[in-house]
Amino acid sequence: MYDLYAGYRLIGAFDVARTARLVARYHYVEAQLMRVAAGKLAELPEWELKCLAGRHLWQDSLHADAWLTRLIDLRWPRRAPLSPGEPTRRLMALLDDAPGSAAFLAAVYRQVKPRLIAAYTAHRAACAPLADEPTWELLGRAIVDEEEQVRQGLALLESLPATERTAARPYEALVADACEAVGSLADPATAAEREADGSFEGQAVRPAPPVAARDARFRLGERAADRPPADARELAMLMAHRDADNEMHAAELLGRSLYEHPEMPWEYHVDMARQLWDEVRHAVLYQRYLEQLGARLGDFPVIPGNYAYRIGLDFPHRLYDLHLRGEKLGMPDLIRYREEARARGDAHYALLNDFVHADEVPHVKNGRWLRWLLKDDEEAFRRVERETMQIRAAYERAHANDPIVTAYTGLVPSLLDDAG
Numbered sequence: 039m040y041d042l043y044a045g046y047r048l049i050g051a052f053d054v055a056r057t058a059r060l061v062a063r064y065h066y067v068e069a070q071l072m073r074v075a076a077g078k079l080a081e082l083p084e085w086e087l088k089c090l091a092g093r094h095l096w097q098d099s100l101h102a103d104a105w106l107t108r109l110i111d112l113r114w115p116r117r118a119p120l121s122p123g124e125p126t127r128r129l130m131a132l133l134d135d136a137p138g139s140a141a142f143l144a145a146v147y148r149q150v151k152p153r154l155i156a157a158y159t160a161h162r163a164a165c166a167p168l169a170d171e172p173t174w175e176l177l178g179r180a181i182v183d184e185e186e187q188v189r190q191g192l193a194l195l196e197s198l199p200a201t202e203r204t205a206a207r208p209y210e211a212l213v214a215d216a217c218e219a220v221g222s223l224a225d226p227a228t229a230a231e232r233e234a235d236g237s238f239e240g241q242a243v244r245p246a247p248p249v250a251a252r253d254a255r256f257r258l259g260e261r262a263a264d265r266p267p268a269d270a271r272e273l274a275m276l277m278a279h280r281d282a283d284n285e286m287h288a289a290e291l292l293g294r295s296l297y298e299h300p301e302m303p304w305e306y307h308v309d310m311a312r313q314l315w316d317e318v319r320h321a322v323l324y325q326r327y328l329e330q331l332g333a334r335l336g337d338f339p340v341i342p343g344n345y346a347y348r349i350g351l352d353f354p355h356r357l358y359d360l361h362l363r364g365e366k367l368g369m370p371d372l373i374r375y376r377e378e379a380r381a382r383g384d385a386h387y388a389l390l391n392d393f394v395h396a397d398e399v400p401h402v403k404n405g406r407w408l409r410w411l412l413k414d415d416e417e418a419f420r421r422v423e424r425e426t427m428q429i430r431a432a433y434e435r436a437h438a439n440d441p442i443v444t445a446y447t448g449l450v451p452s453l454l455d456d457a458g
């Protein structure tokens with residue numbers, strides 16, 4: 039009879055306690071890689087880097103989440119992170135200080151992730167594949183993801199100007215030294231097992247840029263077009279350009295919401311990572327549609343409002359303004375875009391908006407973190423709701439011609455009227 043398990047050896051190098059220590063450290067490393075990348079999104083200018091980081095940090099949130107869940111199986115009594123040990127904490131803090139795009143990519147994809155893959159590979163080769171098949175299985179999946187990530191991250195690094203890559207070398211050497219100080223990530227003797235104050239214990243928060251960075255293709259403007267669109271096709275280009283950029287601004291804001299709140303529960307970070315990845319995909323969807331229409335990123339001005347206005351709000355008001363105001367108010371538009379596109383036979387735009395709309399449902403639902411934050415106090419929730427609307431109304435009154443205000447729709451009415 040065929041025996042699936044015939045080839046599995048019985049012995050393995052790590053018992054339950056040592057496996058738990060390693061799994062706890064993997065959680066910390068993956069969680070912090072997710073968080074640091076989220077924080078970088080608004081700071082680093084390259085559009086393609088934002089796209090790559092958004093996809094990878096979502097994958098890392100899943101890896102980190104799976105490790106945290108596995109910890110309970112391994113006789114640890116609750117789903118709680120353990121301290122990773124001081125050298126690992128220092129290494130992850132150093133990543134956060136990457137002085138630019140090339141430095142960040144070199145540190146993550148040439149230093150840290152290859153070592154993480156090496157640890158996963160060594161652990162998988164050494165562990166008991168039958169007795170510890172759940173860990174063996176998770177390691178295998180994470181290795182596949184991480185190897186793909188490293189290929190993509192290095193390809194992006196290689197596509198940056200040589201001068202930037204050269205300038206990043208001294209910082210990369212510091213990261214390499216910090217990695218050496220950690221030693222093998224798959225050595226349980228170097229992993230601590232004290233329960234930590236959270237998945238990001240000991241990590242600092244860098245200040246937020248007031249405006250999200252854009253690369254040289256883009257130019258900031260006061261409105262989404264320099265002149266009224268000549269015809270319906272140009273209006274469609276303008277809208278796709280605006281929406282690509284606005285979706286990226288949402289991703290960048292979510293990156294900060296994820297990054298700035300290490301004190302929030304782990305599940306909050308997983309939710310934010312997923313929404314961030316969705317917003318990045320939405321940005322790329324509108325970008326591809328724009329290109330299909332014959333235009334490209336940078337053909338129109340961009341307005342920073344979707345990020346720049348909200349980054350100035352405190353945490354509860356930002357949560358309300360993004361998840362419960364912006365996401366919710368935008369949903370009927372997506373259905374309308376889909377129906378109009380169906381009516382005129384534009385299958386691409388119809389399908390795009392259909393899926394974007396489906397994604398927005400959980401994004402509104404993420405507003406439940408505001409209720410959690412306010413301890414389910416209905417009165418406090420209503421107050422934040424009222425204040426969020428008042429703050430925006432006051433801002434709009436005081437800045438009638440401010441691009442941040444017109445940016446909210448991106449299209450001033452006169453432009454739309456002229457397009458007929």
Ligand SMILES: [Fe+2]
Nearest residue numbers: 068097098101
């Ligand atoms: Fe990962």
Ligand SMILES: [Fe+2]
Nearest residue numbers: 285316317320
């Ligand atoms: Fe979106």
Ligand SMILES: [Fe+2]
Nearest residue numbers: 317365398401
């Ligand atoms: Fe959204």
